[in-house]
Amino acid sequence: xxxxxxxxxxxxxxxxxxxxxxxxxxxxxxxxxxxxxxxxxxxxxxxxxxxxxxxxxxxxxxxxxxxxxxxxxxxxxxxxxxxxxxxxxxxxxxxxxxxxxxxxxxxxxxxxxxxxxxxxxxxxxxxxxxxxxxxxxxxxxxxxxxxxxxxxxxxxxxxxxxxxxxxxxxxxxxxxxxxxxxxxxxxxxxxxxxxxxxxxxxxxxxxxxxxxxxxxxxxxxxxxxxxxxxxxxxxxxxxxxxxxxxxxxxxxxxxxxxxxxxxxxxxxxxxxxxxxxxxxxxxxxxxxxxxxxxxxxxxxxxxxxxxxxxxxxxxxxxxxxxx
Amino acid sequence: xxxxxxxxxxxxxxxxxxxxxxxxxxxxxxxxxxxxxxxxxxxxxxxxxxxxxxxxxxxxxxxxxxxxxxxxxxxxxxxxxxxxxxxxxxxxxxxxxxxxxxxxxxxxxxxxxxxxxxxxxxxxxxxxxxxxxxxxxxxxxxxxxxxxxxxxxxxxxxxxxxxxxxxxxxxxxxxxxxxxxxxxxxxxxxxxxxxxxxxxxxxxxxxxxxxxxxxxxxxxxxxxxxxxxxxxxxxxxxxxxxxxxxxxxxxxxxxxxxxxxxxxxxxxxxxxxxxxxxxxxxxxxxxxxxxxxxxxxxxxxxxxxxxx
Numbered sequence: 001x002x003x004x005x006x007x008x009x010x011x012x013x014x015x016x017x018x019x020x021x022x023x024x025x026x027x028x029x030x031x032x033x034x035x036x037x038x039x040x041x042x043x044x045x046x047x048x049x050x051x052x053x054x055x056x057x058x059x060x061x062x063x064x065x066x067x068x069x070x071x072x073x074x075x076x077x078x079x080x081x082x083x084x085x086x087x088x089x090x091x092x093x094x095x096x097x098x099x100x101x102x103x104x105x106x107x108x109x110x111x112x113x114x115x116x117x118x119x120x121x122x123x124x125x126x127x128x129x130x131x132x133x134x135x136x137x138x139x140x141x142x143x144x145x146x147x148x149x150x151x152x153x154x155x156x157x158x159x160x161x162x163x164x165x166x167x168x169x170x171x172x173x174x175x176x177x178x179x180x181x182x183x184x185x186x187x188x189x190x191x192x193x194x195x196x197x198x199x200x201x202x203x204x205x206x207x208x209x210x211x212x213x214x215x216x217x218x219x220x221x222x223x224x225x226x227x228x229x230x231x232x233x234x235x236x237x238x239x240x241x242x243x244x245x246x247x248x249x250x251x252x253x254x255x256x257x258x259x260x261x262x263x264x265x266x267x268x269x270x271x272x273x274x275x276x277x278x279x280x281x282x283x284x285x286x287x288x289x290x291x292x293x294x295x296x297x298x299x300x301x302x303x304x305x306x307x308x309x310x311x312x313x314x315x316x317x318x319x320x321x322x323x
Numbered sequence: 324x325x326x327x328x329x330x331x332x333x334x335x336x337x338x339x340x341x342x343x344x345x346x347x348x349x350x351x352x353x354x355x356x357x358x359x360x361x362x363x364x365x366x367x368x369x370x371x372x373x374x375x376x377x378x379x380x381x382x383x384x385x386x387x388x389x390x391x392x393x394x395x396x397x398x399x400x401x402x403x404x405x406x407x408x409x410x411x412x413x414x415x416x417x418x419x420x421x422x423x424x425x426x427x428x429x430x431x432x433x434x435x436x437x438x439x440x441x442x443x444x445x446x447x448x449x450x451x452x453x454x455x456x457x458x459x460x461x462x463x464x465x466x467x468x469x470x471x472x473x474x475x476x477x478x479x480x481x482x483x484x485x486x487x488x489x490x491x492x493x494x495x496x497x498x499x500x501x502x503x504x505x506x507x508x509x510x511x512x513x514x515x516x517x518x519x520x521x522x523x524x525x526x527x528x529x530x531x532x533x534x535x536x537x538x539x540x541x542x543x544x545x546x547x548x549x550x551x552x553x554x555x556x557x558x559x560x561x562x563x564x565x566x567x568x569x570x571x572x573x574x575x576x577x578x579x580x581x582x583x584x585x586x587x588x589x590x591x592x593x594x595x596x597x598x599x600x601x602x603x604x605x606x607x608x609x610x611x612x613x614x615x616x617x618x619x620x621x622x623x624x625x626x627x628x629x630x631x
Contacts, residue, residue: 080382082420123382123421164382165408165421214380215406216423262381299382300420 030112054288056312057302058101060084068095068103069309074256074293075119076306077127077162079140085127086311087119094119094127096140098302100281101313107143110136117207118160119294120168124185126167130157135170149187151179159209162257164189171197171208178208180218180231193235197222200229200237211262213279220293221268228258228268228282241282242268249277249284256307257295261317267303270297274305278319285319326385346603367579367590367599369616369628375416376623380406383418388619389606392434392475396451399617400440400608401624402429409442411456416624418451422456423621424449431472431523433481437499441481443470448502463488466508469492474524474532480504482532484522492519494534494549507549512541514551515539527593536581540567542582555595557582573616579630581608581616588618590630 048145059071066310073095075087084100092112096105109116114132121127132287133155137146151172166185171178177195197205205222212218216233226244230239243250243301246270253271259267264279274288274295290312292305303314330552338503347488352421354413376385388403397414407427412422426445433441440453441462446469468485471492473494477480488492494510497503511534512518520538527533530547541554541562560567574593582589583605590599604620611617614629 165423214382214384262377262379262384264380297381299384301379301381 023188050289053316054290055316057315057323058313059310060086060097060101061310067106070095072308073306073311074308075116076294076304076311077119077120077121077296078298078304079125081125083140083280084311085119085121085140085306086306087116087129087294089116092116094129094138094143105143106140110145116172117158120160120162122162122168122185123166123265126185128170128183130160130170130238133157135160147187149183149189151181151189158207161211163212164214164216169210169212171210171220173206173208178205180210180220180235191235195229196220196231196235196237197229200240203227209255209258211258211260211266214262217279219258219260219266221255223254228266239282241277246272249275249282251275256293259297261297261301261316263301267295267297269293269305274303276316285300288314288316290314335393336597340402347440366589366600368604369630372628373416373626374583374623375412378622382421385408385622387621388607388622390429390618391609391619391624392432392440393609393611393617395612397611398431399454400430400434401619404429406550407444409440412624418454421608422451430565433473433475435475435481436479437498439499440629446470448473448501460501462497464502465495465506466493467583468533472524473517474521474526476526476530477528478530482524482526484519484524484534486518487608490518508572510551511536511539511543515541515554516542523569523572525574528576531593533572533580535569535572537567537569540564542572544571544593553595555591556593557589558597558600559570566602568604571608573610575610575616575630577630581610582602583608583618
């Protein structure tokens with residue numbers, strides 16, 4: 001074997017070694033740029049210095065014109081297929097967007113001049129609207145009014161949130177008491193937990209925002225208490241956390257939004273942004289410096305925040321693990 | 324000499340071309356091959372064709388899925404022990420329905436051929452319409468016993484294992500309405516040292532049924548009529564071995580008995596001879612009409628092609 005053969009053999013060996021190394025190396029995941037905005041209705045410059053969880057991955061309404069323009073959107077909800085519904089309280093209409101953020105359709109709500117306080121899409125694609133103390137049901141895809149949920153003691157519905165199975169949980173109050181109401185997807189009231197938050201707090205609490213997580217734990221936030229109260233699905237009061245102030249874990253100003261994700265986190269929006277707290281003990285995880293009144297979580301644990309003329313979607317990391 | 328060099332040169336060139344071709348193939352297919360090796364355990368287990376699930380408590384997420392069933396259309400019923408709920412997924416793994424079971428703990432789930440889903444939770448058994456997950460009713464436990472587990476029978480109806488009053492165990496045959504057809508009193512404890520504990524049951528195409536019992540650390544085999552045949556363990560775990568950990572059991576149409584033991588999946592013959600062991604997280608097991616094996620590992624469901 002001459003030198004040329006040796007050189008060729010060495011080259012082959014090197015090639016084989018490179019091939020083996022490449023075969024053993026796991027495929028590199030594609031790089032993800034958290035500042036990329038996926039939405040179609042976005043012409044605003046991305047915020048490069050914000051933490052990734054505060055940078056929207058999707059924006060709706062920013063550059064919208066005509067029928068899809070947002071004037072004062074303070075409510076948002078997402079259905080199981082990922083369709084996004086926004087509640088424009090000035091225009092009295094619901095805008096429906098595809099999961100990719102493309103405007104699809106709109107419908108006007110009944111009682112548009114009354115205070116519109118709640119919006120929730122259930123697992124069956126039914127959109128519940130709480131306005132003027134009444135609770136209406138619409139077919140989300142068509143916007144057809146399906147009916148009204150009637151509390152036996154009359155009007156008083158305030159807020160509404162999807163249940164993980166079907167239907168919604170709603171808050172209701174009159175001058176004497178406040179209730180947590182479990183409503184089925186068909187609009188029938190299944191259970192009323194009477195005098196729930198006021199009963200637990202020992203004083204009238206007024207307007208209550210609600211949310212429910214995958215354990216069917218009910219969360220109820222009351223402005224007057226600056227706190228979130230926790231109830232079992234059966235209505236049994238368990239705990240409360242939060243107080244008035246500017247420290248971590250405290251709330252200031254009106255509580256405008258409340259929701260829970262699948263990772264054991266509760267989200268509370270107030271004047272300072274969106275606070276993220278742990279379900280198990282109410283401990284503070286982080287504050288997202290994002291604009292948002294009404295907030296919602298989708299099946300993929302993404303956060304949606306309604307902020308007047310736009311709705312933004314955020315990827316929020318799960319809480320740190322104990323282990 | 325020059326001939327010899329020429330011959331050597333020709334041989335080395337041929338060898339070089341072969342090595343080059345092999346190297347190129349390895350280069351091109353390297354990443355894919357590595358990935359396939361990682362997801363397809365060796366041996367008789369079919370290729371993994373689907374996996375879905377994410378840890379969490381939200382809809383479609385899973386916390387402790389320890390039992391699973393599959394219907395003839397390929398819809399998957401994943402029962403979450405901790406969340407006390409059954410989620411129905413499409414054959415592609417998309418959430419199609421969800422129901423919370425009142426006892427808030429699910430021990431077993433079985434799809435009965437007429438479209439009824441039987442769910443055992445905290446010693447009670449319930450019937451649901453499998454498509455809508457609407458509650459059809461609670462099954463009355465015969466003799467005041469407590470339901471421990473359930474499996475579908477190929478001819479319709481289910482077989483359930485119960486803890487009977489008086490420290491005994493029963494095996495009950497129920498029709499699709501949940502009505503009792505017949506019952507075997509003390510089926511396990513008559514032939515074993517202890518009564519059953521955390522059992523799992525499976526029925527083969529001929530109606531032979533197998534009870535995997537963590538009380539006696541063994542799998543008990545019975546004829547369709549309920550006559551005890553034998554007991555056996557699985558690879559490295561003979562009957563009575565207290566290290567035995569039986570988390571699930573299922574039979575396919577090829578005479579394979581699949582047994583999950585938390586960190587391993589075992590394949591044994593229906594008379595207890597060991598065949599294969601796969602190191603993988605495995606809890607609930609189910610086999611579809613196509614012979615596909617479904618394995619849950621608490622926060623994920625995996626589907627494997629029919630055993631080779």
